[in-house]
Amino acid sequence: MARRAKVSIATVSRVINNLSTVAPENRAKVEEAIAHLKFIPNISAQRLASGHNNSIGLVMPGYPGMFHSFYAIEIIRGIGHACETLNLDLVFHITNGFNPINYNAVGGIIFADIIENRRQVEEAVSLGIPCMIINNQADELEVDYIAVDNRLGGEIAADYLYSLGHRKIATVTGNLNTQSGALRFEGFKNYLDNKKCVCPETFIFKGDYSRRSAHMAIEQFLALGKDRPTSIFAASDEMASEMIGVIMENGLKVPDDISVIGFDDGPSCLFGTVGLTTVKQPLFEMAEKAVRLLHNVIQHKDQTRQRLTLPPQLVIRESCGSFRK
Amino acid sequence: MARRAKVSIATVSRVINNLSTVAPENRAKVEEAIAHLKFIPNISAQRLASGHNNSIGLVMPGYPGMFHSFYAIEIIRGIGHACETLNLDLVFHITNGFNPINYNAVGGIIFADIIENRRQVEEAVSLGIPCMIINNQADELEVDYIAVDNRLGGEIAADYLYSLGHRKIATVTGNLNTQSGALRFEGFKNYLDNKKCVCPETFIFKGDYSRRSAHMAIEQFLALGKDRPTSIFAASDEMASEMIGVIMENGLKVPDDISVIGFDDGPSCLFGTVGLTTVKQPLFEMAEKAVRLLHNVIQHKDQTRQRLTLPPQLVIRESCGSFRK
DNA sequence: ATGAAAGCGCTAACAG
DNA sequence: CTGTTAGCGCTTTCAT
Numbered sequence: 001m002a003r004r005a006k007v008s009i010a011t012v013s014r015v016i017n018n019l020s021t022v023a024p025e026n027r028a029k030v031e032e033a034i035a036h037l038k039f040i041p042n043i044s045a046q047r048l049a050s051g052h053n054n055s056i057g058l059v060m061p062g063y064p065g066m067f068h069s070f071y072a073i074e075i076i077r078g079i080g081h082a083c084e085t086l087n088l089d090l091v092f093h094i095t096n097g098f099n100p101i102n103y104n105a106v107g108g109i110i111f112a113d114i115i116e117n118r119r120q121v122e123e124a125v126s127l128g129i130p131c132m133i134i135n136n137q138a139d140e141l142e143v144d145y146i147a148v149d150n151r152l153g154g155e156i157a158a159d160y161l162y163s164l165g166h167r168k169i170a171t172v173t174g175n176l177n178t179q180s181g182a183l184r185f186e187g188f189k190n191y192l193d194n195k196k197c198v199c200p201e202t203f204i205f206k207g208d209y210s211r212r213s214a215h216m217a218i219e220q221f222l223a224l225g226k227d228r229p230t231s232i233f234a235a236s237d238e239m240a241s242e243m244i245g246v247i248m249e250n251g252l253k254v255p256d257d258i259s260v261i262g263f264d265d266g267p268s269c270l271f272g273t274v275g276l277t278t279v280k281q282p283l284f285e286m287a288e289k290a291v292r293l294l295h296n297v298i299q300h301k302d303q304t305r306q307r308l309t310l311p312p313q314l315v316i317r318e319s320c321g322s323f324r325k
Numbered sequence: 326m327a328r329r330a331k332v333s334i335a336t337v338s339r340v341i342n343n344l345s346t347v348a349p350e351n352r353a354k355v356e357e358a359i360a361h362l363k364f365i366p367n368i369s370a371q372r373l374a375s376g377h378n379n380s381i382g383l384v385m386p387g388y389p390g391m392f393h394s395f396y397a398i399e400i401i402r403g404i405g406h407a408c409e410t411l412n413l414d415l416v417f418h419i420t421n422g423f424n425p426i427n428y429n430a431v432g433g434i435i436f437a438d439i440i441e442n443r444r445q446v447e448e449a450v451s452l453g454i455p456c457m458i459i460n461n462q463a464d465e466l467e468v469d470y471i472a473v474d475n476r477l478g479g480e481i482a483a484d485y486l487y488s489l490g491h492r493k494i495a496t497v498t499g500n501l502n503t504q505s506g507a508l509r510f511e512g513f514k515n516y517l518d519n520k521k522c523v524c525p526e527t528f529i530f531k532g533d534y535s536r537r538s539a540h541m542a543i544e545q546f547l548a549l550g551k552d553r554p555t556s557i558f559a560a561s562d563e564m565a566s567e568m569i570g571v572i573m574e575n576g577l578k579v580p581d582d583i584s585v586i587g588f589d590d591g592p593s594c595l596f597g598t599v600g601l602t603t604v605k606q607p608l609f610e611m612a613e614k615a616v617r618l619l620h621n622v623i624q625h626k627d628q629t630r631q632r633l634t635l636p637p638q639l640v641i642r643e644s645c646g647s648f649r650k
Numbered sequence: 651a652t653g654a655a656a657g658c659g660c661t662a663a664c665a666g
Numbered sequence: 667c668t669g670t671t672a673g674c675g676c677t678t679t680c681a682t
Contacts, residue, residue, distance in 0.1 A: 044370075090417045105414055
């Protein structure tokens with residue numbers, strides 16, 4: 001390779017790295033040689049010599065069913081897309097919270113939420129590795145994050161139902177141990193409190209995002225008879241669609257008898273017989289942006305704390321209607 | 326680091342690589358130093374010096390909706406799991422068939438099917454990079470593969486319907502330009518031909534795995550009136566569930582009036598009101614095995630062609646019944 | 651069992 | 667604009 005093009009090894013390097021300081025004819029010679037010899041630069045050597053590492057790690061908590069979750073998929077999709085655009089390698093790491101991460105294999109790490117793996121985040125941060133947290137406002141850590149404003153999402157849901165005239169508004173929450181679950185509930189509850197709209201204990205079911213918990217919730221609500229809520233906020237579309245199913249099995253109509261609003265804008269919104277009104281999270285965009293921000297940090301050693309919060313959005317379909325006696 | 330343990334740099338390397346030729350007391354000293362200095366070996370340097378690269382690439386055709394496809398998800402899951410077990414880094418590459426692959430960033434590559442990216446496979450093979458194809462019996466290329474026996478799958482479906490007494494058996498195929506689609510149809514058709522079971526043109530709808538095509542197919546079949554089929558083989562669960570929906574909307578019953586069998590054993594089997602009988606593909610297992618085989622090749626320079634074919638399996642639920650007049 | 655030293659393949663000054 | 671050269675941080679002979 002060295003001499004096929006009759007130039008120095010340095011010039012070859014310049015061509016590979018697209019430096020402008022190469023005479024056109026030399027560039028052509030080198031390119032010919034590269035093509036002819038099917039030359040592929042050794043990336044490990046490049047990384048070692050340059051000190052740069054154009055790959056980012058995505059570490060994602062590997063809970064069961066993660067790959068069937070709309071959330072995980074959208075995150076992967078967004079990150080994959082951004083990496084392709086920016087020409088970054090994506091090193092994918094499914095974590096159980098303890099398995100070791102190859103910190104040095106990547107230039108930076110994106111953590112898709114923090115579930116049981118806070119320790120890993122702390123470790124990466126303390127090692128000085130550029131990190132970006134997705135969907136968890138980890139203010140207690142010295143780290144960048146980009147998250148959906150779940151509190152606002154809860155408010156949006158409550159506001160929509162309230163504006164429709166409903167006053168008997170119930171909710172099945174997500175897992176309150178997760179930040180998203182807690183915040184959605186908080187936003188929802190605060191809104192109603194401010195409106196002096198009473199929300200009795202029986203109207204609050206502490207779920208965990210599972211269909212099972214939604215099933216139990218709706219049974220509890222329905223058992224209230226005449227005192228049952230006229231509208232329900234489910235902290236996820238999955239739970240919302242489960243509830244709608246049960247409501248209809250009981251001979252009631254959605255939204256005529258009970259309005260239901262979900263959260264996510266995932267595929268289950270379209271599956272059922274009635275289109276699900278929901279609060280959409282900009283998951284794909286969030287993931288993409290996370291990559292761009294992290295890339296900036298890696299490149300320019302951007303020192304300012306990046307802490308973004310993205311507003312969710314109301315998506316109106318058919319599952320909510322005005323309150324009527 | 327060099328002197329914190331008061332040993333040579335070579336000994337440190339030995340400890341890191343777990344070589345047995347280290348005195349226990351020195352090992353202890355080095356380990357203490359590693360812990361104390363939070364030392365992390367530079368992977369690029371390791372790879373450069375050793376010539377080994379313990380990471381594998383997964384390149385996956387990025388068709389729209391890929392991440393909602395049960396197929397893609399199971400593949401990623403299986404590969405991710407195997408990589409974690411074997412302690413390999415997973416470099417994830419979504420391809421459009423043309424974007425360049427960082428061939429040198431990985432020790433080997435797994436191609437999840439070949440759609441529009443045959444050229445990339447050829448390139449990798451010609452470069453001498455260990456490759457493994459998933460779910461495509463690429464006999465025309467000098468490359469290892471592991472695939473589901475789609476032809477057998479088609480036979481299994483036809484055999485089940487036939488054994489149930491059905492003689493008017495229709496099918497909506499997958500995309501016949503894909504190997505899986507073509508093979509499933511081939512197996513299905515061959516079986517019926519052998520049984521002298523006639524399958525008129527009107528019973529064959531050339532679909533493309535989409536719900537849309539399934540919708541058109543079932544309308545065509547239903548329009549046959551009294552001559553309509555009593556059972557249908559859909560080349561994917563998605564298509565099967567779409568058809569069942571339409572059948573029921575038309576006031577007919579599954580399986581009483583029409584039996585339907587799918588392919589995949591994906592989540593849509595459980596979604597509908599009637600459990601879907603289907604042909605299960607061992608996707609997760611296939612993906613895991615692909616990693617193990619590739620790993621062997623990378624490690625031992627295993628030269629024998631690895632070409633495995635995995636049998637699919639009948640999963641009986643409720644959507645197929647015996648034929649009755 | 652250990653240390654010294656020679657690279658791995660490349661980038662990045664530096665000098666011209 | 668180009669060639670020379672000194673490392674990048676590690677592994678791996680080769681002596682000892």
